[in-house]
Amino acid sequence: MTGPIAELFAEYHGSLVRMLMRRTGDRDRAEEIAQEVFARAVAAPPRNPRPWLFAVALNLVREEGRRSVRQGRRLVLYQAEQPEAFESPDEAMERGDRVAVVRAALNTLTERDREALLLKAEGFSYEDIAATLGLARGAIGTTLARARRRLVEAYRAGEGQHDVAS
Amino acid sequence: MTSHLDEGILHQLLDGEIPSSELSPIQAHLAECGECRARLEEAAAFLSESDRLIEELDRPEATAPQRPASAVAVAPAHWKRNLAWAATVVIAVGAGYYARGGPIAAPPSQTASVKEAFQEAAAPPTDSPIAATLQDPAPRQSVLADQAAPPPDAAPAGKAADREKKGLATELRGAEQLAGRAEPDSAARPPAQPVAPLTPAAEVPPPTAPLTTLPGERARMDLRSSVARRTVGRLNEAVVPAGAATPAAMTAELSAAPETIQFPEAIRRLNGTLRLIDGLVPDRFEAIGQEVRVVYALANGELHLSQRLVNGRNNFRLTAPAGFPADSLLRLQARIRE
Numbered sequence A: 001m002t003g004p005i006a007e008l009f010a011e012y013h014g015s016l017v018r019m020l021m022r023r024t025g026d027r028d029r030a031e032e033i034a035q036e037v038f039a040r041a042v043a044a045p046p047r048n049p050r051p052w053l054f055a056v057a058l059n060l061v062r063e064e065g066r067r068s069v070r071q072g073r074r075l076v077l078y079q080a081e082q083p084e085a086f087e088s089p090d091e092a093m094e095r096g097d098r099v100a101v102v103r104a105a106l107n108t109l110t111e112r113d114r115e116a117l118l119l120k121a122e123g124f125s126y127e128d129i130a131a132t133l134g135l136a137r138g139a140i141g142t143t144l145a146r147a148r149r150r151l152v153e154a155y156r157a158g159e160g161q162h163d164v165a166s
Numbered sequence B: 001m002t003s004h005l006d007e008g009i010l011h012q013l014l015d016g017e018i019p020s021s022e023l024s025p026i027q028a029h030l031a032e033c034g035e036c037r038a039r040l041e042e043a044a045a046f047l048s049e050s051d052r053l054i055e056e057l058d059r060p061e062a063t064a065p066q067r068p069a070s071a072v073a074v075a076p077a078h079w080k081r082n083l084a085w086a087a088t089v090v091i092a093v094g095a096g097y098y099a100r101g102g103p104i105a106a107p108p109s110q111t112a113s114v115k116e117a118f119q120e121a122a123a124p125p126t127d128s129p130i131a132a133t134l135q136d137p138a139p140r141q142s143v144l145a146d147q148a149a150p151p152p153d154a155a156p157a158g159k160a161a162d163r164e165k166k167g168l169a170t171e172l173r174g175a176e177q178l179a180g181r182a183e184p185d186s187a188a189r190p191p192a193q194p195v196a197p198l199t200p201a202a203e204v205p206p207p208t209a210p211l212t213t214l215p216g217e218r219a220r221m222d223l224r225s226s227v228a229r230r231t232v233g234r235l236n237e238a239v240v241p242a243g244a245a246t247p248a249a250m251t252a253e254l255s256a257a258p259e260t261i262q263f264p265e266a267i268r269r270l271n272g273t274l275r276l277i278d279g280l281v282p283d284r285f286e287a288i289g290q291e292v293r294v295v296y297a298l299a300n301g302e303l304h305l306s307q308r309l310v311n312g313r314n315n316f317r318l319t320a321p322a323g324f325p326a327d328s329l330l331r332l333q334a335r336i337r338e
Helices: A003-024 A027-043 A049-070 A072-081 A089-094 A098-106 A111-121 A126-133 A137-165 B007-014 B020-032 B034-056 B108-122 B128-134 B137-147 B155-178 B209-213 B217-222 B226-238 B247-254 B263-269 B326-334
Strands: B090-092 B259-261 B284-288 B291-298 B301-310 B313-319
Touching (some): A003 A027, A003 A049, A003 A111, A089 A098, A098 A137, A098 B034, A111 A126, A126 A137, B007 B034, B020 B034, B263 B284, B313 B326
Antiparallel strands (some): B284 B291, B301 B313
């Protein structure tokens, strides 16, 4: 890997993998997708790199998710890898797993809201979030406001539910 | 006079994304409007809590649902085919109570003998459950390889697999030894504590293991036989904790009565790491000293999932009543989730 791609890699690979890890909960999958993204960047070097890299990555995550649903065999594997993706925050809390509660809460968001939140967590500006997700810049504040509120409320619901039950 | 600030603007403000030219009217409004100031505070709270929650995602997930092999986490190395597979089946998991320097940091030679005896007692039957599970990871990795185009630089993607392989290598070695092949370290070890051979009539539980790790277990063993009690007493003297609890304190903890607690309390005591068996409803939760015990009622007794925090990690142990089938216990253990 030489020249501009190496620089891209040095600058964004860590952040990309971290975002993908948070998004998928699976380190291996995160690194695989990141590899794929940079491979594609080698083939067609992007002009606006950061939004491009993350947009391709998020597309790959979405596509894989859809493929998994269509292909029964992979669905079984997918479930085995990420059972917490299919449980509610209070179910995760039943298991006493705080990380799973957060992940379950994150999964209650719409895909767009979730992605915006994770991009913001990687230090993206509103403009870059808008470019990555294909949204209007003016909509980002509202998107993040909704996403943050929703995440916190879903998490609290998952946490609090059990106290009520017991 | 601007109307109230909507939530999007508030977050945009907090994110530093309001163009400087648009700042003053917003600040002017906030200076005059208590309601918007309150909403700004609320927005700031949502912002910081959601940031905190997202960072939680970076913590390694406790359940390890992606790695079925590590659910059968055996104490590293040196399983021996164990004839003293006794009435009370004790499985040492949580990556080795002693390997981590456990709650009792005994001097090395004593650690070795206690550890060995502990593992002897805990060694399960030799066949498939462990070996089969340990060979599991390959299929998942090949599916991942199907999905991605051959990466130009394969090394990073392989790192996680390598890490897992290294951990498994230890476990596989253990499984091999279990199958009766190499036992390279047994010669080097100091002699183990004598372990009573299993006879159908005898109800001698693994004499060494439960004492030093399980407060409350002693009480359980005392019901069984006087031999056990004597052996337990001998071990008490053998282990000299370095810098840990005094023998008096240990004894005190060991004879503490279990106190029934509620589920949220159990979680709290374990700092959120409470482990439960998937699919089983606990009968109750107990606290004994530093330990939390999840009690499941069975037809012929109780299943105890005892756990405690050791250096921030949840170490646990599953005990079953006399006569409980070992392979069932292993299956239950595989269902333990945090």
